[in-house]
Amino acid sequence: MSLADPIAPGGATPTRASVFWRRYRRNRAAVLGLVLLGGVLAMAALAGFYEPGNPLRRAAAPLIPPFTDLAVPLGTDQLGRDILAGILHGARISLLIGLVATLLSIGFGVLVGAVAGYFGGWVDDVLMRITEAFQTVPNFVLLLALVAILGSRIEYIVLAIAIVSWTAPARLARAEFMALRKREFVEAVRNLGVGHSSIIFREILPNALPPVIVYASVIMALAILLESALAFLGLGDPNYASWGNMIGQGRAVLRTDWYVAAIPGVAIVLTVLSFSLVGEGLNEALNPRQKKG
Amino acid sequence: MTILLYAIRRLVQAVPVVLLIMVGTFLLLHLAPGDIVDALVGDMGGADAAYIARLRAEYGLDEPVWVQLWIYMGKLLTFDFGWSFVHEQPVSVILFDRLGTTLLLMITSLSFAFSIGVALGAIAARRAYSLTDNIISTLGLIFYATPSFFLGLMFIVLFSVKLGWFPVGGVQTIGSFYTGWDRVIDIARHLVLPTASLSLIFLAFYLRLMRATVLEVAELDFVRTARAKGAAEGRLMIHHIMRNALLPVVTLFGLQFSTLLGGAVVVETIFSLPGLGQLAYQAVTQRDMNVLMGIVFLSSILVVVVNFLVDLLYARIDARIELT
Helix, strand or coil: CCCCCCCCCCCCCCCHHHHHHHHHHCCHHHHHHHHHHHHHHHHHHHHHHHCCCCCCCECCCCCCCCCCCCCCCCCECCCCEEHHHHHHHHHHHHHHHHHHHHHHHHHHHHHHHHHHHHHCHHHHHHHHHHHHHHHHCCHHHHHHHHHHHHCCCHHHHHHHHHHHHCHHHHHHHHHHHHHHCCCHHHHHHHHCCCCHHHHHHHHHHHHHHHHHHHHHHHHHHHHHHHHHHHHHCCCCCCCCCCHHHHHHHHHHHCCCCCHHHHHHHHHHHHHHHHHHHHHHHHHHHHCHHHCCC | CHHHHHHHHHHHHHHHHHHHHHHHHHHHHHHCCCCHHHHHHHHHCCCCHHHHHHHHHHCCCCCCHHHHHHHHHHHHHCCCCCEECCCCEEHHHHHHHHHHHHHHHHHHHHHHHHHHHHHHHHHHHHCCCCHHHHHHHHHHHHHHHCCHHHHHHHHHHHHHHHCCCCCCCCCCCCCCCCCHHHHHHHHHHHHHHHHHHHHHHHHHHHHHHHHHHHHHHHCCHHHHHHHHCCCCHHHHHHHHHHHHHHHHHHHHHHHHHHHHHHHHHHHHHHCCCCCHHHHHHHHHHCCCHHHHHHHHHHHHHHHHHHHHHHHHHHHHHCCCCCCC
């Protein structure tokens, strides 16, 4: 906390939310990220209004260029599917897959990291060797292997993405737990006879979470990229509109109608950009001491 | 002598990780539906139950799982990944045939990303908050968020289809039979677009980290001392700041290598480069599990080796690390 922070002891302290917002706002790029994120959420929300039915249905003549026909503002692909409908519904799928995979990987990673960091010793050794093994296997290669075994159902894809991305939150949580487990407040509750699981989840976890939550935005961006790469290769769930899949389909008409692949690509770039910018803003607002430059 | 001991210690530490990866690939192979006998019988067009049972016994599939795991690990140690029924060849032969292309793509991409990323990051930090810095940092942010497959496709549209500067795919011109330098130049032209699409995201990583660490190191006391003693800006930058700012970037280099290998899958598929990545994709679509698991294991070994080399390099450039 710097001297400029307007929290005076005893005086009228501003709420935590307003202090947080003031710090977040200092980073203009982070504010832009928030605006972009709002745009992506709006796209997902509007999907049902624009195209209540199946976004994969044939909507008009094939290969209408964008901005030429009001009925299909962003044009159609080679099968006559409305690109805007695909983009809006794709936003839903990307966010859904990203969110669930992030929750799963954070949940599992924090659990492993908490146990390893709290108990230390051989438990830590064993868990960290397993984490290292998962980190060593190239994550996209492991993802391919898992999808080859489990199949391309959307649930399995989410699970596979979580399996290849839990290691970073595990390491973060472990470092936090190792730093916190010897602190006085933990010793105090331990002397009161509180059990291990209670100390881990009720005492240490709330203090260890902030850096992990900031990192969640990175995992969210990675999960969206992994899913789109899978779908691009045609290994995604074919029953849902997905940006990666749209780009993969657009590859067939790349020479003549490159916009079919370009439009969903821009959607992916903006979505991933929004998450990394918001993550950076959160990091600076929550850990002001780490602010660089 | 100390560096040798250090190297041996690092190698010993890698052993449990490699063993765990072996167990992992074995488990994945077991989880996959169908085993080698199913594949054989399918190849023959069916067989009676007694014959199938005899085949299973012959391949050791009736043994307890522990024995099978032991045999499998012994085979992995000699890089024996079994037989590919799709390619009708031993898996190891196919893999080592493809390894060269992937390594070539890795080396060009990493060198490009590292050198340009470090240089741009240092320039951006020296002119922090200027127009140059803003342009470099914005480009870094955009590369950071762009998936390599999308970048690759857009490069093809711009540089191959519209401008015709570079070939669309492949590793050399088919039927050209170039030799000597002509062949090298031909391969280099084929590698420009794949290298660019694979490396830009990593270039962004290095750029951002380099900018942040140069800004941090430039504030430290020893830099102020050097400046007070009259060291010229150029010498200050190269001798005092860069050398220290490079350390975290080298660490990232090792950490990112596994991600880079994963990225090669998509890039090799787009540019039809006959490497391990393209093979991995084909193995998934053709359900060739032996090849896929061979790639999982071989690429992991590659990551272990690269991390080992990066550790040695790190110990070499950071004199503060004690090699005990």
